Amino acid sequence: MTTRNQAALDFLLSRRSRPAKTLTTPVPTRDELGDILTAAARTPDHGKLEPWRFIVLEKPALSRLAKMIPDRAAALDIPDDKLVKAVAQYANADLAIVVVECPVISDKVPEIEQTYSAGAVCLSLLNAALASGWGANWLSGWASHDTTFCRDGLGLAAHERVAGLIHIGTETNAPPERPRPDLTAKTTWVIT
Structure with a gap:
C-alpha cells in the first residue's frame, strides 16, 4: 500500500459540482487551463489510444453556438422549454471545454472502452x-x-461525438448538498 493522500481523499469525499447557471467571470486563463487539461489527460486509457480531444469554447464561440440552436431546435421539433434551456447553456456561459470522443480503430481495445475513457476524461x-x-x-x-450542430458548430468529424461540456468559472454561490446514493443498496459483496 502506498502512502495515504488524505487531502485528495477529503476532496473526493466532499467534491460538489457547481450549477453552470451560477458560474460567472473571471474564468481560468490559458495558463491556468494548462494544468487542468494536463490533469484531465491523465486518465485511464486502455492501449494508450487517447480516444478523445478538447475544444475550449470562449465567450464569442459560446455566443455563436447559442445563435445556432433555435434553427436546430426547429428542424428537430424540440419543445420550447428545451430550446430555451439549451440556448441559455451556451449564451450564459463564459468558458466551456468540450470533451470530444474520437474512437480509434483497434483490434485490441473495444470502442466501448474508448467511450469509458472519454467519460473518465470528463470527470477528471x-x-x-x-x-x-x-x-x-x-x-x-x-x-x-x-x-449537424456538432459538425457545423464544433467541427466534429462523422466518427466523433461530444462526451460532455465542462463549464468552468467563478461560482456565485455554493449549492446545498444533495442526497447521495445509499451504498448498501448499490454494493454487492462477493465472498465466495
Missing part, C-alpha cells in the same frame, strides 16, 4: 477544475448530441 477535467478552486459543471443536452 471536472475534478481538476474544482480542485483548482473554480466552480465547474459537466453538462450535455440535446444540442451536443445533434450531429
Whole structure:
C-alpha cells in the first residue's frame, strides 16, 4: 500500500459540482487551463489510444453556438422549454471545454472502452477544475448530441461525438448538498 493522500481523499469525499447557471467571470486563463487539461489527460486509457480531444469554447464561440440552436431546435421539433434551456447553456456561459470522443480503430481495445475513457476524461477535467478552486459543471443536452450542430458548430468529424461540456468559472454561490446514493443498496459483496 502506498502512502495515504488524505487531502485528495477529503476532496473526493466532499467534491460538489457547481450549477453552470451560477458560474460567472473571471474564468481560468490559458495558463491556468494548462494544468487542468494536463490533469484531465491523465486518465485511464486502455492501449494508450487517447480516444478523445478538447475544444475550449470562449465567450464569442459560446455566443455563436447559442445563435445556432433555435434553427436546430426547429428542424428537430424540440419543445420550447428545451430550446430555451439549451440556448441559455451556451449564451450564459463564459468558458466551456468540450470533451470530444474520437474512437480509434483497434483490434485490441473495444470502442466501448474508448467511450469509458472519454467519460473518465470528463470527470477528471471536472475534478481538476474544482480542485483548482473554480466552480465547474459537466453538462450535455440535446444540442451536443445533434450531429449537424456538432459538425457545423464544433467541427466534429462523422466518427466523433461530444462526451460532455465542462463549464468552468467563478461560482456565485455554493449549492446545498444533495442526497447521495445509499451504498448498501448499490454494493454487492462477493465472498465466495
